[in-house]
Amino acid sequence: MRMMNGKYKPVDVDNSWIVPYSPLVSKIMKAHINLESCSSVVAIKYILKYIHKGSYQAMFTIENKKDEIEDYQSGRYINSNEAIWRILGFPIHDRYPSIFHLSVHLENGQRVYFSDENIEKKAQQPPETTLTAYFKLCTLDNFAKTLFYYDVAKYYTWDNSSKKFNTRRQGSPVNGYPNIYKTDTIGRMYTIHPNNPECFYLRILLHNVRGPTSFKNLKSVDGIEYDTYREVCQKLLLLKDDKHWEDALSEANDTKRSSQIRSLFIIILTSCVPSNPQQLWDKFKKNMSEDILYRKQKLNMCENLDYTDEIFNETLIIIEDGCLLISGKILKQWGLSSPNRIQNTSLPTEILREILYNVTDLNTHINKNKSQLIDDQKEAFEEIMDIIKIDEGSLIFLDAPGGTGKTFILNLILAEIRKKGEIALAVASSGVAATLLHGGRTAHSALKLPLNLNLTEEPYCNIIDNPATCKLLKN
C-alpha cells in the first residue's frame, strides 16, 4: 500500500522489486554484487553523484556522556568512502607548508601573563616574544640580518621554553651560509587593524626592513631617528598618497559649510587611514575654520581679523572631540599635533579682541594723521606718549574746548600702542562716545561698573574670577 493524496493506493510488487542475483558475476568478483544496466540519461546521476556524495547523515543519542572513548566509538559513522580511504592507508589530514605565527607589538606592548607570585619578576623582565627575539637574533646573527621578519621561520625554529630562535638542522642548504638550512615554513605576522596606527605602521616596516635590531633601530632612517613609525613609513615611501582624500575635501569645500568639512575630516581620520593627516590638515585647516573666524570677526567687530593659531586650535579641539566620540582616540594618535585646551580657555575672545588689530591699517592711520597734528596737539600727544613709555601708571586728563581734536589725539595714541601688539582698552561713558574711539566700548561693559550706584551700599565692579579678564585689565 502506498500513501497518495491522503489515501492508500495498492501497489503491484513484481520481479523488478527484487535485487537481481547473478551467481556467475558473484563468483567472478568474489563478492555479492549487483549489476544494473543504465541506458537512459539518468545514468549521469550514477556517474557524478555517487562518487562525490560523501557520508550519509544519521541521528543518534549517547547514553554515557562522560565516557569520551565510548562517545567516540558510538558516535563515529564511517561511510564507504572513508572506510576505503582508511583501509588503503591514505593520509587522513595534511598541512603544507607549515605556518608559524609571528607576534607584532609596540615596545613594551606585548601581552604578559602573570600571577600574584610572579608579577614583580614579569614586570622587571617581561618574557621575550618572537619579535623581541628576532631583534636579538639580528643583533647576533649575520645571516638573520639579511632577512625580513616573516622569513625568519624559514631558517630558524622557535624554542618556546628558552624563547629564542635556533638555526634549523634540516632543509636545503643556503649558499654562502654554512649550517643554515631553508624550509618552506611560512611566517605569518598577526594582523593589526589601522585603528591601532602606530602598531599598524610598525607591521608595515617589519614587512619592508631587513634585519632590524630594535624598536629604536626601526625608527631610524639614514641615521635620523623619527618620533613615529608613521613618519618612517612616509620617509621610506611605503604609504600611498592621500590624493583621493584631498579630492574629497576639495570637493566638499566647494559646496559644504566648514562644520561639514570638519565632519568629513573626522570620518576620514577615524575610518579611512589617511597616510598623512598632518598634510591634509595643513591644506584644509582654513576651510575647516572659516565659521570660527567669521564668528570672531563679528564678535570683535573687526573684518580684517585673519586666521590665528588660536582659531586653528579651536578647530582642532572640535575635530578631536569628534574623533574621541567616534573612536576614542586623540589627534596625536594620527600624528596630528594635539590642540592646546588650556590655551583655549585662557585666551578667549576678550583678549583676542584687544590684540588682533591689523598692524598695516594702524600704521597707515598713524602715518596719515600724525603729520596733521597741530602744535598744541603734538605737544599733548608727545607728553602723553612719554608718560605711557615710562610705564609707571598715571592718570592724565586731556581737556580742551569741543571739536578741537581730543578724540583725534586719543585714536592716534590707541593706534601707537596697539601697533606694538600691546593692549589699549578704549572706554567711554556712553555708547555714542564709545563709537568715536577705535575699538571703543562703554566703561560699564568693559569694567563691569555697577549701573545704579544708589541701589548698593558698597558698589563694586562685578568682574568674575576669569584669568583672561584679569590679564586684560592688568595689561
Ligand SMILES: Nc1ncnc2c1ncn2[C@@H]1O[C@H](COP(=O)(O)OP(=O)(O)OP(=O)(O)O)[C@@H](O)[C@H]1O
Ligand atoms: N589736526 C587735525 N587735522 C585734521 N583734522 C582734525 C585735526 N584735529 C581734529 N580734526 C578733526 O576735527 C573734528 C573734530 O575733532 P574731534 O572729534 O577729535 O574733537 P573733540 O575735541 O574730540 O570733540 P568733542 O569735544 O566734541 O568730542 C574731527 O572730524 C577730526 O577728524
